[in-house]
Amino acid sequence: MFSGYDFDVIQRSLPYLFREGMVFTLTLTVMAMTGGIIFGTILAMMRLSSLQPLSWLAGAYVNLMRSLPLVLVIFWFFFLVPYIGAWIVGSPQPIAVGAFWSAVITFTLFEAAYYCEIMRAGIQSIPKGQVAAGQALGLNYGQTMGNIVLPQAFRNMLPVLLTQTIILFQDTSLVYVISATDFLGAAAKIANRDYRLVEMYTFVAVVYFIISFSLSYLVKVLQQRVAIVR
Amino acid sequence: MNYNWQWDVLLQTASDGSGTWLRYLVVGLGWSLATALCAWILALTIGSIVGVLRTTPMPWVVRLGNAYVEIFRNVPLLVQMFLWFFVMPELLPQQLGDAIKQMPPPWGSFLPAVLCLGLYTSVRVAEQVRAGIQSLPRGQGMAATALGLTLPQTYRYVLLPMGFRIILPPLTSEFLNVIKNSSIALTIGLLELTGRARAMQEMTFKVFEAFAAATVLYLITNLLVVLLMRAVERKARVPGFIGSAPQNTGGH
Numbered sequence: 001m002f003s004g005y006d007f008d009v010i011q012r013s014l015p016y017l018f019r020e021g022m023v024f025t026l027t028l029t030v031m032a033m034t035g036g037i038i039f040g041t042i043l044a045m046m047r048l049s050s051l052q053p054l055s056w057l058a059g060a061y062v063n064l065m066r067s068l069p070l071v072l073v074i075f076w077f078f079f080l081v082p083y084i085g086a087w088i089v090g091s092p093q094p095i096a097v098g099a100f101w102s103a104v105i106t107f108t109l110f111e112a113a114y115y116c117e118i119m120r121a122g123i124q125s126i127p128k129g130q131v132a133a134g135q136a137l138g139l140n141y142g143q144t145m146g147n148i149v150l151p152q153a154f155r156n157m158l159p160v161l162l163t164q165t166i167i168l169f170q171d172t173s174l175v176y177v178i179s180a181t182d183f184l185g186a187a188a189k190i191a192n193r194d195y196r197l198v199e200m201y202t203f204v205a206v207v208y209f210i211i212s213f214s215l216s217y218l219v220k221v222l223q224q225r226v227a228i229v230r
Numbered sequence: 231m232n233y234n235w236q237w238d239v240l241l242q243t244a245s246d247g248s249g250t251w252l253r254y255l256v257v258g259l260g261w262s263l264a265t266a267l268c269a270w271i272l273a274l275t276i277g278s279i280v281g282v283l284r285t286t287p288m289p290w291v292v293r294l295g296n297a298y299v300e301i302f303r304n305v306p307l308l309v310q311m312f313l314w315f316f317v318m319p320e321l322l323p324q325q326l327g328d329a330i331k332q333m334p335p336p337w338g339s340f341l342p343a344v345l346c347l348g349l350y351t352s353v354r355v356a357e358q359v360r361a362g363i364q365s366l367p368r369g370q371g372m373a374a375t376a377l378g379l380t381l382p383q384t385y386r387y388v389l390l391p392m393g394f395r396i397i398l399p400p401l402t403s404e405f406l407n408v409i410k411n412s413s414i415a416l417t418i419g420l421l422e423l424t425g426r427a428r429a430m431q432e433m434t435f436k437v438f439e440a441f442a443a444a445t446v447l448y449l450i451t452n453l454l455v456v457l458l459m460r461a462v463e464r465k466a467r468v469p470g471f472i473g474s475a476p477q478n479t480g481g482h
Binding site: 064067068069070071072075076079080083170171173174176177184188191197198201202204205208209212213216 | 233300301303304305306307308309310312313316317320321406410411412413414416417424427428431437438441444445448449452
């Protein structure tokens with residue numbers, strides 16, 4: 001089974017795979033996670049807002065994103081972002097946006113819908129009495145949220161947020177469809193150039209497995225720690 | 231934003247001559263659904279078996295089930311798709327591998343796509359089945375044992391009928407996920423809905439019309455599945471057990 005297996009091609013391409021590909025994947029993951037959690041938290045606060053139009057808008061956005069395949073959303077934004085950019089800058093022509101920034105914007109906006117649902121559950125897990133107590137002490141909405149509700153919500157939801165980030169890490173491989181050079185994209189380029197598809201794709205699978213598996217294990221440990229303190 | 235919308239492109243003849251572009255996209259939706267349904271049958275079958283095995287009192291079977299789940303959960307779906315499409319035929323005996331590679335399109339990519347999506351989803355089904363069975367009060371299994379039922383009988387007559395009815399809502403969202411995930415099959419050349427929207431965009435340069443049409447088709451499908459399943463869920467609901475199973479935890 002491994003008789004014709006060429007381990008050398010993997011070794012030769014290691015610097016390219018990791019310095020180009022994995023750096024792209026990890027940067028994209030971290031940026032989309034940060035942006036996604038911030039935007040997702042805002043969406044969650046909007047969804048739980050007593051202002052009807054706000055909660056309706058956020059709900060519609062989240063449901064739309066969750067009903068569409070990620071691949072389609074990637075295509076949408078790949079073509080849409082240049083137009084939005086032109087609209088913001090005020091230029092008459094669509095502006096050029098590279099695959100990387102297009103991917104960052106796409107994943108931030110897409111994952112925000114999923115982070116929103118997690119944060120909504122987190123905010124709802126805080127007893128209503130705490131908000132009431134905050135208001136009774138004269139804190140305004142921002143102070144109650146920022147000092148009382150959100151810190152606890154984040155803490156309660158930390159394992160779920162991280163699990164979602166592992167999913168995000170795996171999903172970034174889909175930037176393949178806009179020909180970006182992430183870890184999988186880099187491997188695919190070498191696989192096709194040297195006709196070493198079997199070697200490259202099994203190697204990619206093993207690397208993804210090791211990273212995701214270790215991260216899920218860490219999340220599990222963290223979950224137990226958080227559970228003990230509470 | 232100054233984009234020149236031209237919706238009548240949907241009614242123009244598609245470049246493959248089969249009819250209008252709209253028809254071209256709807257046929258794509260058909261392929262998405264066909265892929266998703268075949269994969270779903272596979273996923274339900276394997277997922278139920280693995281899920282049940284993970285709740286049995288036999289430690290090594292549980293460990294085997296856990297290993298299965300971890301393998302399919304920690305590799306990105308796109309990578310799995312490539313493994314099934316590019317790698318699997320090479321690892322099989324030469325004759326069988328060649329036969330798979332020479333299958334006429336779209337079957338050459340349909341079969342790997344179904345296998346990939348089916349096994350990927352089976353893991354998520356297995357998680358739900360396990361959670362459903364474990365959410366039942368322990369007394370139910372004990373009562374079955376006390377009545378003299380064997381282990382298979384306990385599962386067949388007590389645990390599974392209850393478990394499946396409880397996990398119906400999360401299974402619905404898993405089914406919606408399979409439909410969405412079937413779009414990844416475009417990377418191995420299956421012309422399903424998203425793939426056809428992209429092909430249409432490349433042929434006609436009507437980017438947003440093509441993607442908007444695909445978006446609407448996905449939304450309609452979603453809505454229909456949700457409405458249908460809500461009716462089924464109402465029928466199958468176990469009184470007193472509403473929402474006792476954990477809901478879908480993230481993922482797409």
